[in-house]
Amino acid sequence: MIYLDAAATTFQKPRAVADAAAGAFYRLSSPGRGSYRAAELAAETAFRCRSEAAQLFHVPSEEQVVFTFNATHGLNIAIKSLVSPGDTVVISGYEHNAVVRPLHAIEGVTVKIARGALFDSAAVLREFEARLTPEVSAAVCTHVSNVFGFVLPIGEIAALCRRRGIPLIVDASQSAGILPVDFQEWGAAFVAMPGHKGLYGPQGTGLLLCDHDAVPLMEGGTGSQSRPVEMPDYLPDRLEAGTHNMPGIAGLLEGIRFVRRTGPEAIACHERELIRLAAAGLRDEPWLEVFNGTASGAQSGVLALNVRGEDCEETAAWLARQDIAVRAGLHCAPLAHETAGTVERGAVRVSVSVFNTEREIQYFLKKIRELLENRQKGRPKTV
Numbered sequence: 340m341i342y343l344d345a346a347a348t349t350f351q352k353p354r355a356v357a358d359a360a361a362g363a364f365y366r367l368s369s370p371g372r373g374s375y376r377a378a379e380l381a382a383e384t385a386f387r388c389r390s391e392a393a394q395l396f397h398v399p400s401e402e403q404v405v406f407t408f409n410a411t412h413g414l415n416i417a418i419k420s421l422v423s424p425g426d427t428v429v430i431s432g433y434e435h436n437a438v439v440r441p442l443h444a445i446e447g448v449t450v451k452i453a454r455g456a457l458f459d460s461a462a463v464l465r466e467f468e469a470r471l472t473p474e475v476s477a478a479v480c481t482h483v484s485n486v487f488g489f490v491l492p493i494g495e496i497a498a499l500c501r502r503r504g505i506p507l508i509v510d511a512s513q514s515a516g517i518l519p520v521d522f523q524e525w526g527a528a529f530v531a532m533p534g535h536k537g538l539y540g541p542q543g544t545g546l547l548l549c550d551h552d553a554v555p556l557m558e559g560g561t562g563s564q565s566r567p568v569e570m571p572d573y574l575p576d577r578l579e580a581g582t583h584n585m586p587g588i589a590g591l592l593e594g595i596r597f598v599r600r601t602g603p604e605a606i607a608c609h610e611r612e613l614i615r616l617a618a619a620g621l622r623d624e625p626w627l628e629v630f631n632g633t634a635s636g637a638q639s640g641v642l643a644l645n646v647r648g649e650d651c652e653e654t655a656a657w658l659a660r661q662d663i664a665v666r667a668g669l670h671c672a673p674l675a676h677e678t679a680g681t682v683e684r685g686a687v688r689v690s691v692s693v694f695n696t697e698r699e700i701q702y703f704l705k706k707i708r709e710l711l712e713n714r715q716k717g718r719p720k721t722v
Contacts, residue, residue, distance in 0.1 A: 341699045342664045346485055346513060346641050346690035348535045348542060350664075352590075353597040360541050360590035367585040371562025381585050388592040389575070395599055396515070396530070397523045398548050405547040405575045406588060410512040411437040412556070413531030413547035416578060417508045418479065420554040421528060422448060426476035429453055429505075431463060431491060432678035433484040436671045438510060442479075451475070457679045458632030460492040467496050477506050477528075482520070483513035486675045486688060487630050488614065488641025490518065497525040506551060512536060513639065515546075516598040517607045522548045529553075537606070537692075538598060540591030543584055553578055606693045610640025613691045613700050617642050620704040626711045630679065630686065643686040646714065651685045654710070658687075661706045665689050 342350045363384070368375075370382035389401040398404055407413040418441045422428055425447040430438060432454035442448050451470045455463030471478060478500050482493045493509060500507040506528035511520050516537030522530055528551035534544030547553075555570050559580035564571045571577050598606065611633070618631040621644065628645045632638035646654050655667035668685045669676055676682035689703070 340662045340664055341695075341702060343689045343691060343695065343699070343703060344664045344666050345536065345692035345695075346488075346670075346688060347666055348533075349537070349539050349692045349694075351692065351694035352539050352541075353593060355593040355597065356539055356541065356590045359593040360586040363586040363589040367589065369562070369582050369585065381583070384585065384589050384592060385583060388588050388595065391592060391595045391599065392546055392548075395520075395595060395603075396548060397521045399523060402574045403522075403549050405549055405553075405578045406583060407531070407545035407547050407578075408543055408584075409535070409545040410510065410531045410533040411545075413529070413545050414438055414479075414508065414510060415441050416547060416553055416556055417529035417531055418442060418477075419445070419556065420551065421477040421506055421508065423476070424448065427451065427474050429467065429470045429475050429478045431455075431480045432466075433481055433486070433489060433491065433675040434479065434672070435481065435485055435510065435512070435675075436673070437512075438479050438481070438508075439674055452674070452678075453480075454678050457487060457630060458489055458635045458637045460490075460495075460635070460637050464492050464495050464499070467499055471499060471503050471505055475503075475505050477508065479508040479510070481510040481512070482518065483639050483641070484672070484675050485513050485641070486670045486672050486686065487632070487643050487679060488513070488639040488690070489632060490514075490637045490639055494525065497527060501526045513641070516595075517603055517610065517639065519603065522550070526550070534587065534591040534594065538591060539594035539692075541587045544587040544591045547578070549574055549578075555580060557581070601693060607639070609693055610691050610695075611638070613695055613697065614638060614640055614642050614689075616697060616700050617689060617704065620700070621707065624708070624711060626714065627707075630681075640692070641688060641690045643681075643688050645681070645684060645686055646710065649714065651687045654687050657710055658703075658706060663703055663706060 367381040368377040389404040453466035515532035530548040534540030651667040
């Protein structure tokens with residue numbers, strides 16, 4: 340199988356990730372729950388994972404790195420910590436449902452959308468400038484659109500929020516481990532990310548970088564301060580009720596180490612070159628609509644496309660029969676499709692990781708051309 344769905348989850352992982360996750364079942368118990376060796380090893384593993392993440396993302400202290408189940412979990416904590424009923428919030432026009440739905444669930448919240456044309460960073464920044472008015476309580480912005488790979492100008496947006504005294508939540512789901520994520524420089528209140536995408540960790544893992552008072556989504560045991568009925572008032576314990584996912588954390592630690600050894604810059608360069616190759620190969624196909632921002636420099640390792648006149652799900656299903664894995668539809672981000680004008684038809688998304696090759700992209704291009712030839716000739720698309 341040629342796997343081109345890394346924006347959903349990186350399917351190919353470093354061997355060390357699987358080995359560490361499997362080994363955790365035999366070596367690690369729960370951190371903070373005992374002084375015996377298995378508990379101490381678990382505590383050491385959790386600390387090392389926080390430490391590696393803090394170094395990668397320029398977080399001042401390990402305690403500000405909180406383990407979550409995924410980016411959605413982290414975004415819910417962040418949003419419900421900053422946003423109260425009746426507040427006004429500014430979001431980009433490319434947000435995932437992990438942002439839109441928690442905001443919708445808070446009674447009376449006014450959401451102002453900073454829309455900007457696809458791959459037009461200056462337009463997005465102007466939209467934020469116009470909407471970050473004094474009544475705004477918080478801003479939420481994705482670093483990279485999960486649908487189109489549009490890299491939003493997060494550094495400039497973060498600077499604007501700092502100047503206006505508005506706390507910012509960053510969704511780094513599609514950028515962590517690939518593009519520079521500088522928590523200290525951004526001055527964001529929270530940055531949420533999954534462990535299973537660009538950090539090459541297992542599913543069911545995530546990180547929330549915190550620089551603001553946070554409200555727990557759930558209360559319970561932390562292995563510390565057991566007597567009070569309230570949750571501890573310090574991080575990370577305040578947000579980590581219950582038993583940790585130690586196999587996941589052990590695997591995530593190895594994923595972060597892999598990213599640091601390889602270098603996010605090298606990973607980003609490799610992914611962008613593959614997408615540039617794919618976009619160039621599709622450029623002159625009249626039957627295709629390709630959402631290509633490579634010329635602007637505002638595109639990551641994601642490319643969206645549609646075969647004109649064909650349902651995107653049909654295209655993806657045909658590619659699946661050729662052993663090519665892509666994703667089609669609205670990608671849990673109808674707002675992004677509304678902004679780009681594709682909400683009625685969705686899109687086929689091609690997304691790569693460090694493990695993909697030029698040969699795989701060439702095979703994908705070959706099969707797309709075969710699909711188009713079949714369509715033009717009116718023949719049924721058979722395997």
